[in-house]
Amino acid sequence: MGLPALALGGFGIGLTEFVIAGLLPQVARSLTVSTATAGWLISGYALTVAVGAIAVTAATAGLARKPVLVGLLALFVAGNLLSALAPTYGVMLLGRVVAALCHGSFFGIGSLVARRLVPPERASRAVASMFAGLTVANVLGVPFGALVGERWGWRATFWAITVIGAVALIGIAVLVPGWAGTGGDGADAGAGAAAGTRGGRTDLRAQARAFRSAQVWLTLTATALGYGGMFGAFSYLAYTFTRVAGFSTTDVSWLLVVYGTGLVVGNAAGGRGADRDRDATLLVSLAGLTATLAVFGVLASSRGASVVLVFLLGAFGFATVPGMITRVTDAAGGVPLAASANVSASNVGNALGAWAGGLVISAGFGYAAPLFVGAGIVTAGVGVMGVAAWMAVGGVGGGEGKGQKGEGRWERRAGCER
Structure with missing residues (x-):
């Protein structure tokens, strides 16, 4: 029952991230x-996630994971409560920053806890289950916020998210078993010396040493490039739909729901595929994302093709998430900082991709141009991932990057003790 509680936490955090887009005018x-100025409620949140993912995880390195997750959700509840009550813009922005501080660390640490709840051969699917909350929030976030905000005001939306966060906090406190939030007797046991884990507490210097692995850096780079290409295109999809394909502005909402549905499907399929053959799944997913972006750029003026391709954009884009997280944590010996760094890498990629997409639009290449830029960025990601997979097969590059069947040594040594 621990996985649904983690997924609910992910759902609440996802709502906080996405819901503001539909509420910004209000x-x-x-x-x-x-x-x-109101737009900083979005960009400020994203920047805080990128920095906070590593900073908060490092600051809590000496603590057991389950209490940290509970504390992170308490921070999340406090941030959204502050937003709901905010009398001024400054207080609202502070609430967004406080809520964002928990985002990256929750998914990073939570993914390690999630994979301890299942046998090693289901590790990526467990991570996908937790991220299912985030993908569903992507589908429902904007329409949910718009509906509640229109009917009861934007503050009601943040009250609702506060309640969701409180329920998730209680769920994790009650349903996640104590052994899943420690590292001394299960998945981390075999990696204690390498990762510096003692009874679920991880020495910060030992976590930093994990970043000496070339496999860690290659995986983080592939994550940033994959996300950068997808979100660089996604950031301008509303313009692509309306200015190139000829959709009306009212059509954009349901088209984004199609995209979000692709995220849900891709996340589930990517988790299953990564448990069978992780590196092959990542390479196929990134290659599929490259092809989708390139074809989308060519066929952007076709309404029918746009509907199919925006679904595939979400599906291939999020199919990489479970495998990338299990891969980087295996390469790093299971340290939480690596999982959180993966979240930071994705946010850095988002920012750079959106910047590159904006450049080509400003240069006059049109609103379909970010799709081609995205294809180029992800192509680089395929190359990086290919190098990482080749090095892993040859045992080159340090860490535990092999992961051909989705299992890192840090889990296999533990024998999945329960």
Whole structure:
């Protein structure tokens, strides 16, 4: 029962990230700020996630994981409560920053706890189950926020998210077993010396040493490039739909739901595939994402093709998530900092991809151009992932990057003790 509680936490955090997009006009009017200023409620959140994922995980390195997860959700509840009550824009922004601090660490540490709840051969599927909450939030977040905000005001949306966070906190506290939040007697036992884990507590210097592995850096780079290509294109999809394909602005919402449905399907399929052959699944997913972006760029003026391709964009894009997280944590010997660094890498990729997409639009290449830029970025990701897989087969590059069947040595040594 621990996985549903983790998924609910992911759902709440995902809602907080995505819901603001549909509420921005209301919030700007209510707090008497410009739309551009209100936009910092989105970008400020993303920047905090990128930095906080590593900083918070490092700061809690000496603590057992289950109490840390409970504490992170308490921070999440506090941030959203602050947003719901915010009398001024400054307080609202502070609430967003406080809530964002838990984002990366929750998914990083939570993914390690999730994989301890299942046998090693189901590790990627367990991570996918936790991230299912995030993908569903992507589908429901904006329409949920818009509906609740329209009916009861934008503050009601943040009250609802606060309640969801509180329920998830209680669920994790009650349903996640104590042994899943420690590292001394299970998945981490065999890696204690390498990863510096003692009874679920990890020495920060030992965690930092895990980043000497070339496999860790190659996986983080492939993550950033994969996300950068997908979200660099996604950031401008509304313009692609309306200015190139000829959809109306009212069509954009359901098209984004199609994209979000692709995320849900891709996340589940990627978890299953990674448990069978992780590196092959990652290479196929990244190659599929490259092809989808390139074809989308060519066929962007076709409405029918756009519907199919935006689904595939989400599916191939998120099929990489479970495998990338289990791969980087295996390569790092199971340290939480590596899993959180993966979340940071994805956010860095998002920012760089959106920046590159904006450049080509500003240069006058049109609103389909970010799709081709995205294809180029992901192509580089395929190359990096190919090098990582080749080095892993040859046992080159340090760490435990082999992962051909989705199992790292740090889990296999433990014998999946329960």
